[in-house]
Amino acid sequence: xxxxxxxxxxxxxxxxxxxxxxxxxxxxxxxxxxxxxxxxxxxxxxxxxxxxxxxxxxxxxxxxxxxxxxxxxxxxxxxxxxxxxxxxxxxxxxxxxxxxxxxxxxxxxxxxxxxxxxxxxxxxxxxxxxxxxxxxxxxxxxxxxxxxxxxxxxxxxxxxxxxxxxxxxxxxxxxxxxxxxxxxxxxxxxxxxxxxxxxxxxxxxxxxxxxxxxxxxxxxxxxxxxxxxxxxxxxxxxxxxxxxxxxxxxxxxxxxxxxxxxxxxxxxxxxxxxxxxxxxxxxxxxxxxxxxxxxxxxxxxxxxxxxxxxxxxxxxxxxxxxxxxxxxxxxxxxxxxxxxxxxxxxxxxxxxxxxxxxxxxxx
Numbered sequence: 585x586x587x588x589x590x591x592x593x594x595x596x597x598x599x600x601x602x603x604x605x606x607x608x609x610x611x612x613x614x615x616x617x618x619x620x621x622x623x624x625x626x627x628x629x630x631x632x633x634x635x636x637x638x639x640x641x642x643x644x645x646x647x648x649x650x651x652x653x654x655x656x657x658x659x660x661x662x663x664x665x666x667x668x669x670x671x672x673x674x675x676x677x678x679x680x681x682x683x684x685x686x687x688x689x690x691x692x693x694x695x696x697x698x699x700x701x702x703x704x705x706x707x708x709x710x711x712x713x714x715x716x717x718x719x720x721x722x723x724x725x726x727x728x729x730x731x732x733x734x735x736x737x738x739x740x741x742x743x744x745x746x747x748x749x750x751x752x753x754x755x756x757x758x759x760x761x762x763x764x765x766x767x768x769x770x771x772x773x774x775x776x777x778x779x780x781x782x783x784x785x786x787x788x789x790x791x792x793x794x795x796x797x798x799x800x801x802x803x804x805x806x807x808x809x810x811x812x813x814x815x816x817x818x819x820x821x822x823x824x825x826x827x828x829x830x831x832x833x834x835x836x837x838x839x840x841x842x843x844x845x846x847x848x849x850x851x852x853x854x855x856x857x858x859x860x861x862x863x864x865x866x867x868x869x870x871x872x873x874x875x876x877x878x879x880x881x882x883x884x885x886x887x888x889x890x891x892x893x894x895x896x897x898x899x900x901x902x903x904x905x906x907x908x909x910x911x912x913x914x915x916x917x918x919x920x921x922x923x924x925x926x927x928x929x930x931x932x933x934x935x936x937x938x939x940x941x942x943x944x945x946x947x
Contacts, residue, residue, distance in 0.1 A: 591868045595814060595878040605820040611884055617658060617815045618879050621650040621872045623897050624674040628846065630901050631690060631705075635850040639909070640690045642704045646671035648813070648845035651871035652777050654678055655818025656745065660826065663742030665735070667728040668717045670849075671777065672747050673705060679712040687904040693911040699921075700914045713742075721782075722748060722755035725774070729765045732772035732835075743771040743829045745822075751782025753799060754790050762803040765835040773825050774800075774837040777812060779844035784857045800837035812840025813871040816878075843869045916942055 708716030728746030800807025
């Protein structure tokens, strides 16, 4: 970045402030955050383009959410479990989810870990403790409370972090989850990525509470609103919340205020409802641009190193896409796999009938 875009709000931390918020290794943390946030931005551009070309069926971009996803990934630990909303796939990849497996999933081919059964952009990754998201709004909130309760029951040392949008705070799952978590004092971190739009519905038309973090008070837990476009703030707040949870101080609700810089999904046209000045304000809060400005001011990454990083990431995407596009689709017999723990005669009969109609090609 030769000069910051006009109107971009700078991150003005001093080195002493960064050391206080991020620890002695703050330089490495910022470099890693920049790498993953750039990865997320390039990923959205590439994969939304694939959807527009008809090469994948669906994609939910997270442009504008990068600081929440990457900051949380860097603050949480491997023993923690993640229950995502719609825009946390970057968090999973930053935790170690295999990129090639994720791209196979987007294409829904025979190498997709979910064998094409789940919507694209809804990955799952047990090795990185990342539970598959669901498109139903808010259901993961009460499930996350159950996960955290189970962790404590088993004597595990981690926490469960659950992510959701502003619209989910108006669901019954939000109420049930928040209430149960507080009553039973379970180690669950609620992270609301408030991008100010529940698809096309603005916050003011779906809740009367202007600061969503204030909803935590009704459930007897700590609520904090943070700048979700500032990765330094996100890392600091999530680390602090995690330490508080492990100390037994009760669940925590973090509201990350962000600005959605893209359609709700590849099926949405935000030009029909965005106010005229929305994108100007969103670009002023661009989390990647803000971090890049800080990295440049501190001279952490030379321009040639940033360019090499961009090329490395784009090459990774090209390779993964090329492999996924030539992979065969799921075999028809996968319809009958993993459906029942034991194969009963009705399933066998249905499978045989289907196989006969398809020409008898099942193994």
